[in-house]
Amino acid sequence: VQLVESGGGLVQAGESLRLSCAASGFTFSSYAMSWYRQAPGKERELVASITRAGGSTNYADSVKGRFTISRDNAKATVYLQMNSLKPEDTAVYYCYALGHYCSGYVCDDGGLRVEFWGQGTQVTVSS
Numbered sequence: 001v002q003l004v005e006s007g008g009g010l011v012q013a014g015e016s017l018r019l020s021c022a023a024s025g026f027t028f029s030s031y032a033m034s035w036y037r038q039a040p041g042k043e044r045e046l047v048a049s050i051t052r053a054g055g056s057t058n059y060a061d062s063v064k065g066r067f068t069i070s071r072d073n074a075k076a077t078v079y080l081q082m083n084s085l086k087p088e089d090t091a092v093y094y095c096y097a098l099g100h101y102c103s104g105y106v107c108d109d110g111g112l113r114v115e116f117w118g119q120g121t122q123v124t125v126s127s
Helices: none
Strands: 002-006 009-012 017-024 032-038 045-050 057-059 067-072 077-082 091-102 105-107 112-117 121-126
Touching: 002 091, 017 032, 017 091, 017 121, 032 067, 032 077, 045 067, 045 077, 057 067
Parallel strands: 009 121
Antiparallel strands: 002 017, 017 077, 032 045, 032 091, 045 057, 067 077, 091 105, 091 112, 091 121
8 A cells, every 4th residue: 555645845935836645555436535734843734635536625724725635536646736835834744545444345434444644745835
């Protein structure tokens, strides 16, 4: 199983970045996907999440209206488009996959919880 993030880098405030997370080794479409971030000295926090089919998304208040999460199940990839970046967005961004299996079948909650993390990609926003 692999989750490989890419697209991080150093940008100035107000600029944009698009993160990608390529998944392999598991049935991507059976997993809800999320992006988390962790800034130095702070706890890891949820940035955005998307359901298995991509029909529903959820965002942290701090990124609403600026970030957009999307997924391409055919390419087994999840994206995070980040616009109007701010210095406080500086963090390591992690890709996260969460699946639930009930009696061997994919379910929305409960049952066996299976989760995977990527290795992270650094995003630095200068003022």
